[in-house]
Amino acid sequence: MRIVALAGGIGGARFLRGLRAAIGPQDEIxxxxxxxxxxHLYGLKVCPDLDTVxxxxxxxxxxxxxxxxxxxxxxxxxxxxxxxVGPEWFGLGDRDFATHLVRSQMLAAGYSLSQVTEALCVxxxxxxxxxxxxxxxxxxxxxxxxxxxxxxxxFQEYWVxxxxxxxxxxxxxxxxxxxxxxxxxxDAIAEADVILFPPSNPVxxxxxxxxxxxxREAVAAAPAPVVGLSPIIGGAPVRGMADKVLAAVGVEAxxxxxxxxxxxxxxxxxxxxxxxxxxxxxxxxxxxxxxxxPLLMTDVDATAEMARAAxxxxxxxxx
Ligand code: FO1
Numbered sequence: 001m002r003i004v005a006l007a008g009g010i011g012g013a014r015f016l017r018g019l020r021a022a023i024g025p026q027d028e029i030x031x032x033x034x035x036x037x038x039x040h041l042y043g044l045k046v047c048p049d050l051d052t053v054x055x056x057x058x059x060x061x062x063x064x065x066x067x068x069x070x071x072x073x074x075x076x077x078x079x080x081x082x083x084x085v086g087p088e089w090f091g092l093g094d095r096d097f098a099t100h101l102v103r104s105q106m107l108a109a110g111y112s113l114s115q116v117t118e119a120l121c122v123x124x125x126x127x128x129x130x131x132x133x134x135x136x137x138x139x140x141x142x143x144x145x146x147x148x149x150x151x152x153x154x155f156q157e158y159w160v161x162x163x164x165x166x167x168x169x170x171x172x173x174x175x176x177x178x179x180x181x182x183x184x185x186x187d188a189i190a191e192a193d194v195i196l197f198p199p200s201n202p203v204x205x206x207x208x209x210x211x212x213x214x215x216r217e218a219v220a221a222a223p224a225p226v227v228g229l230s231p232i233i234g235g236a237p238v239r240g241m242a243d244k245v246l247a248a249v250g251v252e253a254x255x256x257x258x259x260x261x262x263x264x265x266x267x268x269x270x271x272x273x274x275x276x277x278x279x280x281x282x283x284x285x286x287x288x289x290x291x292x293x294p295l296l297m298t299d300v301d302a303t304a305e306m307a308r309a310a311x312x313x314x315x316x317x318x319x
Pocket of ligand 1: 008
């Protein structure tokens with residue numbers, strides 16, 4: 001079975017680890033990764049969501065953080081600080097720097113982000129095909145208003161430096177409107193037997209992937225059933241601050257609001273946590289098949305169970 005998953009960072013990567021455990025040897029997973037979180041620092045291109053998927057599935061992730069490398073040291077960052085070169089608020093460790101150096105060196109040599117990602121995955125062997133959503137530069141910015149007035153800041157500054165403490169007035173995936181799907185993305189979607197939306201951030205992760213012209217249309221038109229898993233449990237995001245960016249796009253932070261925002265033209269099925277059993281009727285009324293199952297990714301086995309539930313629902317809604 002050919003499975004395609006649109007994935008962001010921490011939540012998406014953890015789900016993929018369970019999905020990988022749930023499938024058989026004849027199944028294959030293609031991940032379309034969000035690159036809107038990418039940030040250029042110290043002359044290097046950092047791809048947080050691609051790296052989180054690669055490290056998590058490759059066994060190199062810092063498990064508690066959900067990002068960056070395990071057994072990290074911070075000598076380069078400390079030396080940069082001595083030179084007065086920031087930003088201090090973004091934690092790039094020495095081991096992680098190697099990834100960004102290799103990536104930036106290959107990009108400078110003319111390789112595409114897809115080719116770079118494929119090369120980095122040769123080391124990490126994630127067990128999935130990891131495709132960036134686009135080889136073109138897309139960077140999510142957030143419009144805020146604070147004592148310095150109204151301005152757009154990079155998503156990472158909003159997320160990491162400000163901890164989403166101020167309201168996001170707008171989420172702008174800069175460059176998305178002229179970006180092209182990366183090679184293989186549209187084919188993977190068209191040829192998929194199942195398409196999954198893991199419990200990633202529906203606005204800045206999955207929403208950004210869908211903002212690349214052609215991708216939303218391809219998913220909506222795909223013969224494969226599309227099943228999503230709610231990143232919201234009991235009215236709050238499990239991790240991260242999805243509620244902050246959901247507010248920016250006028251979507252309530254509830255399991256049913258996210259499903260209905262994706263819409264029945266895009267998704268065929270939706271899993272909510274058992275805590276949101278009451279949401280099932282509203283989602284089904286919106287034309288989306290819905291089941292309530294445990295959605296807390298407490299360990300790989302629990303996550304594998306969620307993945308099996310998603311694949312089972314996909315079979316039930318297969319057109
Ligand atoms: N998240 C933080 O909360 N603090 C950090 O200092 C930080 C550094 C960082 C470095 C590399 C990387 O790949 C991810 C990093 N993240 C950090 C996580 C990142 O902001 C988020 O994982 C994604 O952008 C959102 O999914």
